[in-house]
Amino acid sequence: MAEVRLENVCKHFDEVIAVDNFNMSIQDKEFVVLVGPSGCGKTTTLRMIAGLESITSGDVYIGDNLINKLPAKDRNIAMVFQNYALYPHMTVFENMAFSLENFNRPKDEINQRVQEAAEILGIEHLLSRKPKQLSGGQRQRVAVGRAIVRKPGVFLFDEPLSNLDAKLRVQTRIELKKLHERLATTAVYVTHDQIEAMTMGDRIVVMCDGLIQQIGSPLELYDTPANKFVAGFIGSPAMNFFDADIINEGNAIFLQADEVRIDLPAEISQQLAGYSHKQIAVGIRPEDLIVCAEHAPGETIQGAVEVVEPVGNETYVAFNAGSFSLIAAVGRKTQIKTHSNLVIAPSMENLHLFDFENEKAIC
Numbered sequence: 219m220a221e222v223r224l225e226n227v228c229k230h231f232d233e234v235i236a237v238d239n240f241n242m243s244i245q246d247k248e249f250v251v252l253v254g255p256s257g258c259g260k261t262t263t264l265r266m267i268a269g270l271e272s273i274t275s276g277d278v279y280i281g282d283n284l285i286n287k288l289p290a291k292d293r294n295i296a297m298v299f300q301n302y303a304l305y306p307h308m309t310v311f312e313n314m315a316f317s318l319e320n321f322n323r324p325k326d327e328i329n330q331r332v333q334e335a336a337e338i339l340g341i342e343h344l345l346s347r348k349p350k351q352l353s354g355g356q357r358q359r360v361a362v363g364r365a366i367v368r369k370p371g372v373f374l375f376d377e378p379l380s381n382l383d384a385k386l387r388v389q390t391r392i393e394l395k396k397l398h399e400r401l402a403t404t405a406v407y408v409t410h411d412q413i414e415a416m417t418m419g420d421r422i423v424v425m426c427d428g429l430i431q432q433i434g435s436p437l438e439l440y441d442t443p444a445n446k447f448v449a450g451f452i453g454s455p456a457m458n459f460f461d462a463d464i465i466n467e468g469n470a471i472f473l474q475a476d477e478v479r480i481d482l483p484a485e486i487s488q489q490l491a492g493y494s495h496k497q498i499a500v501g502i503r504p505e506d507l508i509v510c511a512e513h514a515p516g517e518t519i520q521g522a523v524e525v526v527e528p529v530g531n532e533t534y535v536a537f538n539a540g541s542f543s544l545i546a547a548v549g550r551k552t553q554i555k556t557h558s559n560l561v562i563a564p565s566m567e568n569l570h571l572f573d574f575e576n577e578k579a580i581c
């Protein structure tokens with residue numbers, strides 16, 4: 219059993235607050251991804267779990283054991299680093315065997331464990347090579363191999379795919395997921411790539427400026443982002459945002475952004491109580507902007523097409539709706555010309571509204 223629990227964990231580097239009150243229980247065998255922009259505290263969090271960084275305040279547990287003061291080597295954790303950190307003068311076999319030798323495992327057992335890991339990763343034929351004789355993808359496998367020979371209770375990965383080209387990244391992330399299923403070991407995986415986070419994580423932790431913004435399954439984060447930051451970070455192309463006023467007129471409730479007016483369903487008027495005639499931020503994903511034949515005031519937005527970007531399976535259309543621009547994702551067969559007039563209807567059930575001041579989701 220390797221449940222990892224962080225309680226009120228903080229890390230300060232002098233005046234920099236790298237991690238601010240991190241709270242989470244990572245379940246046994248769970249694959250958790252920490253994602254966020256550069257400098258948000260992902261690596262620092264991982265290093266505190268590994269025991270490579272001291273904790274300023276708070277507690278880290280593995281199972282029921284408080285491990286704040288436990289040396290890294292006694293934590294039963296294996297970490298894979300972004301730069302792989304292989305020993306250049308050792309062969310692949312020696313690199314993989316190194317930690318087992320440090321733990322004074324018998325030779326037979328070391329041979330067997332390295333062979334087993336090499337087989338799983340398809341690198342048996344590389345065991346006598348030195349790291350410099352390997353491609354980037356092969357080095358990456360050796361780095362993973364070095365972690366799995368230890369049969370640790372927890373795997374920590376710090377951006378292990380970032381040195382691979384785009385195609386190999388996709389292939390390797392699938393392999394890592396399969397490996398996780400096979401080994402059934404708790405894993406904490408750091409990336410700044412939201413696609414990697416979405417595709418790999420059982421749960422994702424979105425961080426910004428050392429603070430957890432939201433924890434949830436990939437689709438929870440996508441469908442119900444807790445705030446504007448998460449809404450804009452998860453999803454590609456990113457969610458569109460524009461500012462609007464909430465207007466109540468009699469029984470009607472609508473959004474007004476300059477000349478654009480969008481009538482809102484009566485059901486959400488309760489959630490918007492207190493926002494009447496106030497500014498809010500509106501979020502709508504590109505795929506939730508539906509192309510229409512005709513403009514219907516209160517229901518559609520129209521504007522001039524600025525850029526058309528076919529990406530193959532769909533086409534992104536940037537258009538200008540007066541004081542703001544939006545990007546719509548439309549079907550690949552939809553014929554749209556630059557400078558033409560585009561009419562779109564936002565899918566009302568997928569509209570996101572955020573408080574203008576604190577940027578938290580209203581609905």
Ligand SMILES: Nc1ncnc2c1ncn2[C@@H]1O[C@H](COP(=O)(O)OP(=O)(O)OP(=O)(O)O)[C@@H](O)[C@H]1O
Pocket residue numbers: 231234235236254255256257258259260261262263410
């Ligand atoms: N040893 C250190 N001394 C001082 N400040 C540090 C140290 N290590 C990290 N920091 C600061 O702590 C913050 C978090 O850094 P961290 O490396 O955890 O970010 P990250 O999310 O992993 O970013 P990246 O995606 O760029 O790897 C940053 O502001 C960084 O400058």
Ligand SMILES: [Mg+2]
Pocket residue numbers: 260261262
């Ligand atoms: Mg980092």
